[in-house]
Amino acid sequence: MLKPLLVNEYEKVTDAVLQEACSRLGARVCPKVGLKDVLPIEDSGLSSELFRYALQAHFDFVVVNAKSMPLFAVEFDGPSHRSEVQRLRDEKKNTLSERFEFPLLRINSRHVNKKYRGMALLTWFVDVWFAAQAFGEAQEKGLVPWDEPFDPAFFVAWSDHKRRFPLWLTLDIQKEMLALSEAGKCLDPVPSLIIGADAKDNYHAICFLEVTPGRAVCATTGMRNQRFPVLLGDALEQIVTFDIYHELQRVLSGDARLIEMKRVDLMIRAFKARYALRRAHGVGRARSSPF
Numbered sequence: 001m002l003k004p005l006l007v008n009e010y011e012k013v014t015d016a017v018l019q020e021a022c023s024r025l026g027a028r029v030c031p032k033v034g035l036k037d038v039l040p041i042e043d044s045g046l047s048s049e050l051f052r053y054a055l056q057a058h059f060d061f062v063v064v065n066a067k068s069m070p071l072f073a074v075e076f077d078g079p080s081h082r083s084e085v086q087r088l089r090d091e092k093k094n095t096l097s098e099r100f101e102f103p104l105l106r107i108n109s110r111h112v113n114k115k116y117r118g119m120a121l122l123t124w125f126v127d128v129w130f131a132a133q134a135f136g137e138a139q140e141k142g143l144v145p146w147d148e149p150f151d152p153a154f155f156v157a158w159s160d161h162k163r164r165f166p167l168w169l170t171l172d173i174q175k176e177m178l179a180l181s182e183a184g185k186c187l188d189p190v191p192s193l194i195i196g197a198d199a200k201d202n203y204h205a206i207c208f209l210e211v212t213p214g215r216a217v218c219a220t221t222g223m224r225n226q227r228f229p230v231l232l233g234d235a236l237e238q239i240v241t242f243d244i245y246h247e248l249q250r251v252l253s254g255d256a257r258l259i260e261m262k263r264v265d266l267m268i269r270a271f272k273a274r275y276a277l278r279r280a281h282g283v284g285r286a287r288s289s290p291f
Protein backbone atom coordinates (compact mmCIF):
# COMPACT_ATOMS: atom_id res chain seq x y z
CA MET A 1 0.00 0.00 0.00
CA LEU A 2 1.35 3.45 -0.91
CA LYS A 3 2.22 5.91 1.88
CA PRO A 4 0.91 9.50 2.09
CA LEU A 5 3.45 12.33 1.92
CA LEU A 6 1.67 14.29 4.66
CA VAL A 7 1.26 12.08 7.70
CA ASN A 8 -0.23 14.31 10.41
CA GLU A 9 -2.76 17.11 10.75
CA TYR A 10 -0.20 19.85 11.32
CA GLU A 11 1.61 18.93 8.11
CA LYS A 12 -1.70 19.06 6.27
CA VAL A 13 -2.61 22.44 7.77
CA THR A 14 0.86 23.82 7.04
CA ASP A 15 0.62 22.58 3.47
CA ALA A 16 -2.79 24.23 3.01
CA VAL A 17 -1.59 27.59 4.40
CA LEU A 18 1.59 27.48 2.29
CA GLN A 19 -0.24 26.48 -0.87
CA GLU A 20 -2.72 29.35 -0.50
CA ALA A 21 -0.03 31.93 0.21
CA CYS A 22 2.37 30.80 -2.52
CA SER A 23 -0.22 30.32 -5.24
CA ARG A 24 -1.10 34.04 -4.98
CA LEU A 25 2.56 34.90 -5.54
CA GLY A 26 3.31 32.65 -8.49
CA ALA A 27 5.16 30.02 -6.47
CA ARG A 28 4.57 26.34 -5.74
CA VAL A 29 5.02 24.13 -2.68
CA CYS A 30 6.76 20.75 -2.80
CA PRO A 31 6.50 18.49 0.28
CA LYS A 32 9.15 16.05 1.51
CA VAL A 33 12.04 17.17 -0.69
CA GLY A 34 15.44 15.62 -0.04
CA LEU A 35 18.24 17.95 1.02
CA LYS A 36 20.44 16.38 -1.67
CA ASP A 37 17.89 17.46 -4.29
CA VAL A 38 18.09 21.11 -3.23
CA LEU A 39 21.57 21.74 -1.82
CA PRO A 40 24.73 21.34 -3.96
CA ILE A 41 26.40 18.94 -1.54
CA GLU A 42 28.62 17.15 -4.08
CA ASP A 43 32.32 18.12 -3.83
CA SER A 44 31.37 20.81 -1.32
CA GLY A 45 33.86 19.88 1.38
CA LEU A 46 31.22 18.73 3.86
CA SER A 47 32.25 16.42 6.66
CA SER A 48 31.32 12.78 6.14
CA GLU A 49 28.72 13.10 8.92
CA LEU A 50 26.96 16.08 7.35
CA PHE A 51 27.23 14.62 3.86
CA ARG A 52 25.63 11.36 5.00
CA TYR A 53 22.87 13.26 6.79
CA ALA A 54 22.17 15.39 3.69
CA LEU A 55 21.79 12.24 1.61
CA GLN A 56 19.17 10.83 3.98
CA ALA A 57 17.24 13.87 5.28
CA HIS A 58 14.47 15.92 3.71
CA PHE A 59 12.84 19.33 4.12
CA ASP A 60 9.18 19.26 5.17
CA PHE A 61 8.30 21.78 2.45
CA VAL A 62 10.28 23.58 -0.26
CA VAL A 63 8.85 26.63 -2.00
CA VAL A 64 9.90 26.95 -5.66
CA ASN A 65 9.35 29.58 -8.33
CA ALA A 66 7.72 29.16 -11.74
CA LYS A 67 10.97 27.67 -13.08
CA SER A 68 11.06 25.11 -10.22
CA MET A 69 14.07 26.80 -8.63
CA PRO A 70 14.08 26.42 -4.82
CA LEU A 71 13.45 29.66 -2.93
CA PHE A 72 13.25 28.58 0.71
CA ALA A 73 12.23 25.69 2.96
CA VAL A 74 9.70 25.44 5.78
CA GLU A 75 10.04 23.01 8.68
CA PHE A 76 7.23 22.24 11.12
CA ASP A 77 8.70 21.64 14.57
CA GLY A 78 6.20 19.61 16.57
CA PRO A 79 6.59 18.12 20.07
CA SER A 80 9.02 15.46 18.80
CA HIS A 81 11.57 18.18 18.08
CA ARG A 82 12.12 18.63 21.80
CA SER A 83 13.97 15.32 22.04
CA GLU A 84 17.76 15.34 22.07
CA VAL A 85 17.98 13.12 18.99
CA GLN A 86 15.72 15.40 16.97
CA ARG A 87 17.48 18.50 18.26
CA LEU A 88 20.79 17.22 16.90
CA ARG A 89 19.16 16.49 13.55
CA ASP A 90 17.70 19.98 13.47
CA GLU A 91 21.14 21.46 14.15
CA LYS A 92 22.58 19.53 11.20
CA LYS A 93 19.81 20.80 8.93
CA ASN A 94 20.38 24.34 10.20
CA THR A 95 24.11 24.03 9.57
CA LEU A 96 23.58 22.79 6.01
CA SER A 97 21.06 25.54 5.25
CA GLU A 98 23.50 28.17 6.49
CA ARG A 99 26.41 26.60 4.62
CA PHE A 100 24.60 26.88 1.30
CA GLU A 101 22.76 30.13 2.18
CA PHE A 102 19.37 28.51 1.71
CA PRO A 103 16.62 30.23 3.75
CA LEU A 104 14.96 27.95 6.29
CA LEU A 105 11.84 28.95 8.23
CA ARG A 106 11.01 26.89 11.32
CA ILE A 107 7.42 27.10 12.51
CA ASN A 108 5.13 25.58 15.14
CA SER A 109 1.39 25.37 15.71
CA ARG A 110 1.18 29.09 16.58
CA HIS A 111 2.28 29.95 13.04
CA VAL A 112 -0.63 28.14 11.39
CA ASN A 113 -3.46 28.09 13.96
CA LYS A 114 -3.55 31.57 15.43
CA LYS A 115 -4.75 34.48 13.30
CA TYR A 116 -3.28 37.96 13.37
CA ARG A 117 -5.57 40.43 11.63
CA GLY A 118 -7.09 37.44 9.85
CA MET A 119 -3.71 36.13 8.72
CA ALA A 120 -1.67 33.15 9.89
CA LEU A 121 1.89 34.00 10.87
CA LEU A 122 3.14 31.56 8.25
CA THR A 123 1.24 33.50 5.58
CA TRP A 124 2.76 36.74 6.88
CA PHE A 125 6.31 35.33 6.73
CA VAL A 126 5.77 34.14 3.17
CA ASP A 127 4.25 37.45 2.08
CA VAL A 128 7.05 39.44 3.70
CA TRP A 129 9.71 37.28 2.01
CA PHE A 130 8.23 37.91 -1.43
CA ALA A 131 7.60 41.58 -0.63
CA ALA A 132 11.28 41.95 0.31
CA GLN A 133 12.32 40.38 -3.00
CA ALA A 134 10.06 42.75 -4.93
CA PHE A 135 11.37 45.70 -2.92
CA GLY A 136 14.98 44.76 -3.69
CA GLU A 137 14.24 44.40 -7.39
CA ALA A 138 12.54 47.82 -7.40
CA GLN A 139 15.62 49.35 -5.79
CA GLU A 140 17.89 47.77 -8.41
CA LYS A 141 15.72 49.32 -11.15
CA GLY A 142 15.86 52.73 -9.50
CA LEU A 143 12.14 52.75 -8.72
CA VAL A 144 12.83 52.96 -4.97
CA PRO A 145 15.69 55.00 -3.45
CA TRP A 146 18.68 52.78 -2.65
CA ASP A 147 18.77 53.98 0.97
CA GLU A 148 15.04 53.41 1.60
CA PRO A 149 14.71 50.80 4.39
CA PHE A 150 12.41 47.84 3.84
CA ASP A 151 9.48 47.79 6.25
CA PRO A 152 6.52 45.50 5.51
CA ALA A 153 4.21 47.79 7.48
CA PHE A 154 4.77 50.53 4.89
CA PHE A 155 3.19 48.53 2.05
CA VAL A 156 -0.16 50.19 1.34
CA ALA A 157 -1.20 47.27 -0.88
CA TRP A 158 0.30 43.87 -1.57
CA SER A 159 -0.66 40.88 -3.72
CA ASP A 160 -4.42 40.37 -3.69
CA HIS A 161 -4.96 41.29 -0.03
CA LYS A 162 -8.08 43.43 0.27
CA ARG A 163 -7.03 45.56 3.24
CA ARG A 164 -4.81 48.63 3.14
CA PHE A 165 -1.43 48.09 4.80
CA PRO A 166 -2.03 44.32 4.77
CA LEU A 167 1.37 43.38 6.24
CA TRP A 168 0.97 45.69 9.26
CA LEU A 169 -0.55 43.05 11.51
CA THR A 170 -1.20 45.27 14.54
CA LEU A 171 -2.75 48.22 12.70
CA ASP A 172 -6.35 47.52 13.79
CA ILE A 173 -5.61 46.72 17.43
CA GLN A 174 -3.32 49.74 17.74
CA LYS A 175 -6.23 51.91 16.61
CA GLU A 176 -8.47 50.21 19.18
CA MET A 177 -5.98 50.74 22.03
CA LEU A 178 -5.69 54.41 21.06
CA ALA A 179 -9.49 54.72 21.10
CA LEU A 180 -9.65 53.07 24.54
CA SER A 181 -7.07 55.53 25.84
CA GLU A 182 -8.96 58.51 24.42
CA ALA A 183 -12.15 57.17 26.04
CA GLY A 184 -10.41 57.08 29.44
CA LYS A 185 -10.43 53.28 29.72
CA CYS A 186 -6.66 52.91 29.43
CA LEU A 187 -3.92 55.28 30.58
CA ASP A 188 -1.33 54.48 27.90
CA PRO A 189 -2.34 54.77 24.23
CA VAL A 190 0.31 52.29 23.09
CA PRO A 191 2.26 49.55 24.89
CA SER A 192 5.86 49.80 26.02
CA LEU A 193 8.19 47.07 24.84
CA ILE A 194 11.62 45.54 25.24
CA ILE A 195 13.05 42.87 22.93
CA GLY A 196 16.22 40.98 23.83
CA ALA A 197 18.20 37.99 22.63
CA ASP A 198 19.73 35.06 24.48
CA ALA A 199 23.10 33.40 23.83
CA LYS A 200 21.68 31.42 20.88
CA ASP A 201 20.13 34.58 19.41
CA ASN A 202 16.61 33.44 20.16
CA TYR A 203 14.41 36.51 20.62
CA HIS A 204 12.34 37.33 23.71
CA ALA A 205 9.94 40.18 24.41
CA ILE A 206 8.29 41.78 27.42
CA CYS A 207 5.50 44.27 26.93
CA PHE A 208 3.27 46.27 29.27
CA LEU A 209 0.44 48.79 29.10
CA GLU A 210 -0.43 50.99 32.07
CA VAL A 211 -4.21 50.91 32.37
CA THR A 212 -4.76 52.83 35.61
CA PRO A 213 -2.15 54.78 37.61
CA GLY A 214 0.32 52.24 38.99
CA ARG A 215 -1.43 49.20 37.50
CA ALA A 216 -0.90 47.52 34.16
CA VAL A 217 -1.28 44.49 31.94
CA CYS A 218 1.88 42.66 30.94
CA ALA A 219 2.79 39.99 28.38
CA THR A 220 5.92 38.05 27.50
CA THR A 221 6.71 35.86 24.51
CA GLY A 222 9.60 34.60 22.42
CA MET A 223 10.64 33.27 19.03
CA ARG A 224 13.50 30.96 18.16
CA ASN A 225 16.33 32.19 15.99
CA GLN A 226 15.44 31.86 12.31
CA ARG A 227 17.62 31.25 9.26
CA PHE A 228 15.16 33.25 7.25
CA PRO A 229 15.52 36.85 5.97
CA VAL A 230 12.74 38.43 8.00
CA LEU A 231 13.58 40.67 10.97
CA LEU A 232 12.60 38.74 14.09
CA GLY A 233 12.22 41.95 16.05
CA ASP A 234 9.47 43.13 13.69
CA ALA A 235 7.62 39.83 13.92
CA LEU A 236 7.94 39.51 17.69
CA GLU A 237 6.86 43.10 18.33
CA GLN A 238 3.62 42.48 16.46
CA ILE A 239 3.00 39.16 18.21
CA VAL A 240 3.51 40.53 21.72
CA THR A 241 1.34 43.56 20.89
CA PHE A 242 -1.49 41.15 20.10
CA ASP A 243 -0.84 39.37 23.39
CA ILE A 244 -1.01 42.59 25.40
CA TYR A 245 -4.19 43.64 23.62
CA HIS A 246 -5.88 40.32 24.41
CA GLU A 247 -4.81 40.64 28.06
CA LEU A 248 -6.28 44.16 28.13
CA GLN A 249 -9.56 42.80 26.76
CA ARG A 250 -9.61 40.15 29.51
CA VAL A 251 -9.15 42.84 32.14
CA LEU A 252 -11.86 45.08 30.69
CA SER A 253 -14.28 42.13 30.56
CA GLY A 254 -13.51 41.16 34.18
CA ASP A 255 -11.73 37.90 33.35
CA ALA A 256 -8.29 39.07 34.54
CA ARG A 257 -6.78 41.53 37.00
CA LEU A 258 -4.24 44.30 36.61
CA ILE A 259 -0.80 43.91 38.17
CA GLU A 260 1.21 46.46 40.11
CA MET A 261 3.73 48.50 38.11
CA LYS A 262 6.29 47.68 40.82
CA ARG A 263 6.02 44.05 39.77
CA VAL A 264 6.36 45.02 36.10
CA ASP A 265 9.52 46.97 36.96
CA LEU A 266 11.01 43.90 38.62
CA MET A 267 10.17 41.77 35.58
CA ILE A 268 11.86 44.32 33.31
CA ARG A 269 15.00 44.39 35.45
CA ALA A 270 15.20 40.60 35.38
CA PHE A 271 14.62 40.60 31.62
CA LYS A 272 17.41 43.11 30.98
CA ALA A 273 19.80 41.16 33.19
CA ARG A 274 19.10 37.95 31.26
CA TYR A 275 18.97 39.10 27.63
CA ALA A 276 21.01 41.35 25.35
CA LEU A 277 18.95 44.37 24.31
CA ARG A 278 17.79 44.47 20.68
CA ARG A 279 15.13 47.19 20.74
CA ALA A 280 12.97 49.11 23.21
CA HIS A 281 10.39 51.84 23.25
CA GLY A 282 8.24 53.19 26.05
CA VAL A 283 5.53 55.73 26.81
CA GLY A 284 3.91 57.17 29.91
CA ARG A 285 5.15 55.37 33.04
CA ALA A 286 7.94 53.82 30.98
CA ARG A 287 9.86 57.10 31.29
CA SER A 288 10.41 56.33 34.98
CA SER A 289 10.64 52.56 34.67
CA PRO A 290 13.95 50.68 34.16
CA PHE A 291 13.82 51.10 30.35
